[in-house]
Each structure stands twice: as structure tokens, then as C-alpha cells.
Amino acid sequence: MSDILSDIEDFINNFNSNNDTDFAIDTIRVKFSKQHKLDSLKELGKWSKLKKNSNILNKLKRRLNDDEVTSVYRLETHDIYYYNMQEPPKYRNAMMVIFGIKQYHQAPPPKQLITKILSTLKNISNIDICFDVGIKPNLNKLKDIFDLTQYISKDGIFTDTYYINKTDIPMLKKITIYNKAFKNNLGFDLWRFEAKISIPNYRYLALPLNEFKSITDIAKATND
Template identity: 60%
Template sequence: MNILQELENFINEFNQDNNEEFSIDSIRIEFSKQHKKKKLDGIGKWEKLQKNSNILHKLKNRLGVDEVTSVMRLEKHNIYYYNSNKDKPKYRTATMVIFGLKQYHKSPPPHHIVSKVLSILNNVTNIDICLDIPYKPKIELLENYFTLKQFITKDGVSTDTHYINNTNASMIEKIVIYDKALKNGLDCVLWRIEALISIPNIKVLALPLQEFKRITDLLKGIE
């Protein structure tokens, strides 16, 4: 069984047992180019993003300007790896980022290519698991259990996006709740609850889905 299938089977089994609809949206893998780059090059054509690329700008904002040296994209897919200087002067460290696996406004990265990338890297560092609901979540119910941080734009405008940076749950690093329809220009009501989940050991797969469900239940109004 390959890694992607194992992740999907784990989540699908939980969904069936708990009447849930959790999905993977993003996958990240730290790896050494010294041992993997040749095989990755065999998948397709990787192109270096320009310095004014929006994706490169987002990565540098998130990780620090000095950490990201360059970003490579696999053809036109939302599959990237960014080169890091964390191990300079060797510059062998990189992080693969695959995102947009659960989308409505455009096609996700091809499943067979994602599977092939994971098979080559043979690891997963962390993933984003999401739940989409067709109504505004009851964010106020979370305030009894968590400290929420509301996203405010550079212009000082308060938004409907909220974060939980301390989830009190092992492996759940962060929760974000936002208006998915607004973000992607969808003609419907759709909100996303997304958990950033670390995976310490992919060979002994364990995901804190029950802990995530307790949070999503609150946002559904289930106490």
C-alpha cells in the first residue's frame, strides 16, 4: 500500500465510522535532494518560479525571507518544493508542498502524480485536514475552550478568519476557520475548518481525528 492510499484509507474509515467528511487538502514533506532529486525529475518538468511569483512571496512570508532560497513547480500543478538554506553550505534540504487537493473552483493535482511523489519521498511531515460546511460555523462556542485569534488585514480590517494556535491536542498544531466561498469566489455558502496535523512517524500512522472532530462538532453547534 502506498502512503497516499494509507492516509486516505485511515481518514475514510474514520469518516464512515463517525459520519464525517474530513478530507486532505495539503501535504508537506521535508526531504534531502541528495537522495531524491533524480527520481523527482523523472516525474515531469520542474520549473523555477520567478522572484516576483506570488507563491514564492507567500512562502517567504510564512517561513522567513532568509530561509527560502528558491521554489520549483511541477509543470502547472499545485506541487512545489522549496529549497532551504537551513543546512548551508550544503543546501540539500528541501520541502515538498502539495496543496489544493480539496477544491471546488479548479481541478486538484492529479491523484496518480501525488501518489508517485509520496512514494519517492517515502515520508510525510504534516498535512492539512479540512471539513467544509454549508453554513457559518458557531465560532463563539469555541471561546469557552480555546483562545481565538482573529485575522486582521494590514489595513486594520477585521475578517471572519479565526485561528486556534494552541489546540491542547497532540499533533494538531493549528486550526483555521475561514469563508471558503469568499476566498475562492464560489456562488454558495461554504466555510472551511482546517487542521494542520504533524505526523511524527508515517510508518506508524496515527491521526488525531477524534480530537479534530470535537472542535468541528462545536463549530457545528454540537456541545
């Protein structure tokens, strides 16, 4: 079997070369059956169950509102987790989540480890592809075309995070636009576009990168 991660990276890099852009993978998610994979995953390192009130678990649950999370396990100190899902057959399925592959404030999870996990699970369910820009995007242009929702924190504060929850583009489930510099305390201006893209069959890769680029191009237009 070929290397799934390299295949996707090659696909994206090829698109970047032909379109003068700089898309990158930020998050990989893989739904898997624990029944035959868990033993192999445990050989890769120590998985620790996150405590019920841990900050990381609460943060994960905020991001995973659709999936009925029961418990979450973390691979050592990496941003690599799997969480058990309640959907039937109960406790059989889990979702592997590999975060922070494109980061500025900390090292990403080791590529060799990601490759091993993907070759063990032999699948990939969806990925987040990101695109970073040094100035605030033109959100008004996007509002003209999409239903742009601003995220309001629990305290009722309007944040620098915006969602396009419905794109009408096949496989492109959602786009998040947020102030990356503020979020990670970077010390320089940086905004991030993040596209959640489902992958029905990784053997026949057809990522909607042209469509995502059209959206980032609109938002890169000069602010009026």
C-alpha cells in the same frame, strides 16, 4: 512499500464511515533531502523556479513563515511545489508541498502524480485535513475554549479567517477556520476547518481525528 497516500486516505475514510463525518486531505508536506531525491523528482515533469517577485512565491512565503525559504520550484502548472530551506546543512533539505487536494473551484493535482511523488520521497511530514460546512461556524463557542485569533490583513482589515494556534492536542499543531466561499468566489456558502497535523511516523498512523471532530462539533452548534 505500500502507497502512503492510500494508507492515509483509508485511515480517514474509515474514520468518516464510523463517525458520520467528511474529513479530507487538503495539503501534504514532505521534508526531504535533495541529494538523493532530486533526480527522481525531475523525471516526473518540468520544475520551474518561481521568479522572485511572483505572486505565487509571495503567497507561499506568507504561509511558510517558519521555514526560512530561499527559492521555490513548481511542477509544471500543478499546485505542487518544493522550496529550499536554509536550515543546516545549508541547501540540502527541501520541503515538498502539495496544495489544493480538496477544492471546488479547480481540479486538484493528479492523484497518480501525488502517489509517485510520495513513493519517491518515501515519507510524509505533515498534512492539512479539512472539513467543510455550509454555514458560518459558531465562533463564540470556540472562543470559550480556545484562544481564537482573527487574521488582520496588511491593510488593517479584519478578515473572515481565524486561527487556533495552540490546541494542547498532540500532533494537532494548528487549526484555521475561514470563509472558503469568499476566498475562492464559489457562489454558495462554505466555511472550512483546516487542521495541520504532524506525522512523526507514517508507518504507525495515529491521526487525532476524534479530537479534531470534537472541535468541529463545538463550532457546528447553533449560533446563539
